[in-house]
Amino acid sequence: MSRESGSTAALLLGGLRGIGGAAFLVPGVGARTLGIPDDAEGRYLVRLFAARNLALAAGLLASRGDARRLWYRAGIACDALDVAAGLLGFRAGKKRSAAAVDTAASLLATGLGVAGLLATDRAEVAE
Known part of the structure; x- marks a missing residue:
């Protein structure tokens, strides 16, 4: 694989992650998609998730x-824990x-993270 x-x-x-981050602006949609209450607490939790995705x-x-x-490693760890959750x-x-x-x-995010990390590592070894 190349760089x-x-x-x-x-x-x-x-x-x-940008799609997930967009939930910061429309937390009601995110709450309904995630199956959590579309109330002040639910919108707060969606915005926390969105902020993490944007970062x-x-x-x-x-x-x-x-x-x-x-x-990549930080994202893979977060995403793997999200799968477990x-x-x-x-x-x-x-x-x-x-x-x-x-x-x-x-x-999907875990797989993309692993693929990206492996491709980055292989490209450096090839150089």
């Missing part, structure tokens, strides 16, 4: 080299459709 593969993964992951996207897209690897939520009785959206998005 471009790592950059493509970063752009795709940044776009996915992870900005850090990844603004970095290169070792710093980018660190942002989605599965635990489903097990605890969360609505199936909401749990599926949560977990699928987290799995």
Whole structure:
């Protein structure tokens, strides 16, 4: 894989996180999508999630080299924990459709993060 593969993964992951980050502006939509109450507390939680997505996207897209690897790793850790949270939520009785959206998005982000990290590492070894 080339350095471009790592950059493509970063752009795709940044776009996915940007969609999640957009929930900061429209937290009611995010609350309904995530299956949580669309009230003041639910909107607050959605905005926390959105802020994290925006920070992870900005850090990844603004970095290169070792710093980018660190942002990939931080994102992978967050996303893997989000997968676990989605599965635990489903097990605890969360609505199936909401749990599926949560977990699928987290799995996609985890996969893109791993692919980007591997592509970045391979490109450096090849140089």
